[in-house]
Amino acid sequence: MTTSPKSRRRVLVSVSAVAAVSLGVGVAAGSRIASPEDAAAKTAPPKASQITVPVEKKALASKVVGRGDASFDGAVNIRVETSGLHTPAVVTGKVPAVGSTITEGKALLEITGRPVIGLAGVLPMYRSLSPGSKGPDVLQLEQTLDRLGLDPGTVDDEYDTDTSQAVERLYEKAGYDAPEPDEQLSQAVDNAKKQVDAAKNQLRQAKSQLKAAKDAKAKDTSVQQGAVDDAEENLADAQEAENEAEFKAGTPLPVSEIVYVKTLPRRVDDVKVERGGTVNGVVMSASGAALVVTVKVDAETAARLKAGMAASLDLGDDGTTVAAKVRRITKNGDTYDVVVAPNALTASQLALLRDANVRVTIPVKSTAGKVLAVPVAALSSGSDGASRIEVLRNGQVELVPVKVGLSADGFVQVTPSGDAKLSEGDQVVVGK
Template sequence: MTASPKSRRRVLVGVSAVATVSLGVGVAAGSRISSPEDAAAKTAAPKASQITVPVAKKALSSKVVGRGDASFDGAVNIRVETSGLTTPPIVTGKVPAVGSTITEGKALLEITGRPVIGLAGVLPMYRTLSPGSKGPDVLQLEQTLDRLGYDPGTVDDEYTLDTSAAVEELYENAGYEAPAPDEKVTQAVDQSKKQVDAAKKQLRQAQSQLKAAKTAKAAAGGKGDTSVQQGAVDDAEENLADAQEAQNEAEFKAGTPLPVSEVVYVKTLPRRVDDVKVERGGTVNGVVMSASGASLVVTVKVDAETAQRLKAGMAATLDLGDSVSVAGKVRRVTKNGNQYDVVVAPNALTASQLALLRDANVRVTIPIKSTSGKVLAVPVAALSSGSDGASRVEVLRNGKVELIPVTVGLTADGFAQVTPKGDAKLSEADQVVVGR
């Protein structure tokens, strides 16, 4: 059966439509097909670009920052040497109150009615000193007396009558009678006086006998011998000289002493009384009180590397909170085990600041170095080294990177001071590369 012309046309149109659709699908599929190289190029990370920051002009300051506890400086235990007493060491008065101040040259306690005077010194009182004593403890005493304005004569290691006179002044200004010499010493003085009197009497008798012998010789026309009487006078004069020398020595030794139980040396004064271990009527046995420096300090612990950058006298700032800060100075840096203690003292404190600081943990800032005004500065990450080891920065200019050799100065807070070398140019706002 033969198809009519009209039927054939419908078939051709259908075939044509199918071909057209197939062609569109093929083109679309072909557009999604790519080579392995094209696929890798499309999936690779974008090309890295430089990360830059502008060169800044700013002041740099290197500093040590830490936290520390506030306390009264240098707590010490105070002991009184009572071995020289002949009676029990009973506390009879002047018991200090906690918080009171120990002042140099004043009594900090009374034992058996006698004062215990506080003096500044490193050697402890370990013996009673008196005229004729020699040693480093005598030197320390005379240095102290001289510093306090009492004239001990020549400042050396020998206790003299001038030292005795200065000790008397010390006691007088402390409000007490000077200590008396030992009874045996005063007895020796009395005995020496009697010996001098006896020697004088003997000399007078010898002189009288010599005079009588000379008178008799003259009456006999010059005959007779007076050598025996003259010898007696000579011996008597020698005995008197020895007796007077012995008396001078005894009186020298009878100068004002300094009893071992009446002075306590503390490294530094004044100090604050932190704790009292005795009471009036009680017996002294060991430590009588503990005391610390009269001024508050803050102690910051640092490592050995940091400690090497710090020294006494450096300025510091103490942050007391509530936007309150006070100026201070580093008082000392001392090793404490594997760490170092940096002791910082405020320059001055008001009553309210003292209340804030007492027993507080505070932030301390100690400047180490600072630039003289504003300088060119870049982040430390912008610095690199060339093959010769010299420092340089990369500056992005007009889309190109230029290497600028620089001299590096102070580094602080992540920035470094830089100065371009030679004819190289570097200015504020230049873009330096810090990463890619």
């Protein structure tokens, strides 16, 4: 069969078109086919780059920050020893109000019409004292009287006439009559005075008889002289007995009229008695007149603190703070109580702090001005255990040995070691 030229041209055009389409499809398909290596290269994460921050020049300050409850310092229970009373221990007056202040040398209560005077001291009042008493409780009394300016004479452990007179002045200053000695002691003084008067009369008579014998020009007056000598000796003995009786009858200090508290003044927190009631044990509880804030910390934190450190108390959202000091640190079970006392308070600040929970800041250490500092995360250790940091310079990481100083708020003070160089603004590596 013979094909015309025109038909052959149509066949060639069709074949060329099919070939062209096939080539395009092949190229497109080929562009979507990749080797495993190419696929891995395209899906791999980018190469890690260093995360850097600049070296800073700043002042660092380490501090302890916590919250604590405000309260009046050192609550104690106050007891009155009433065993020396011969009548029921009835409260007759001076019942204090909660919130009032107990002042040294003043009556904090009245029992059976007599004052109970508060004094500062460690030993409790465990017995009545009187002239002739000796012991550490006498020493404490005289130290207290001396501190109050009441002149007890020589401060020792003996209750003497000077002590009695100082006790009288104590009561006078408190606004009360001094205690009376026991009736038997007063009677002993009266009897001693009578003996002195009798001895004086005897001496006068003996002297009169001796004079009469001499006036009569008696040759022997030895009997009359002996009577005078005996009368003089009897008078001396009577006067010594009178002095002793008067000494013993000096002003006493009843056990029921003094209460010792470790420190004064104090604030009355609670009153256990009322007027007309009978004292039985604790009469009131009182705490220190000074307001303090107690913060609980762990043993590691407590080891960084000590009494006398400066502190500050945050009084509210307005940023008002009050300067304070650490008063003491005491162990309390598994934790420690850090007691912080404000240096001074206004009436309004006292009102804000009373029974409040406040933020306390205690600076522990600080640098002397600005120092080179980097984030703690920038530090690493070499094989020798020395500290170092990585500094990025001109695209290269350089290890810089450093000495480490104070650490605070996530930063640490660093000083380049040896010939190493480090400046503010240098980029240090903190991660990758």
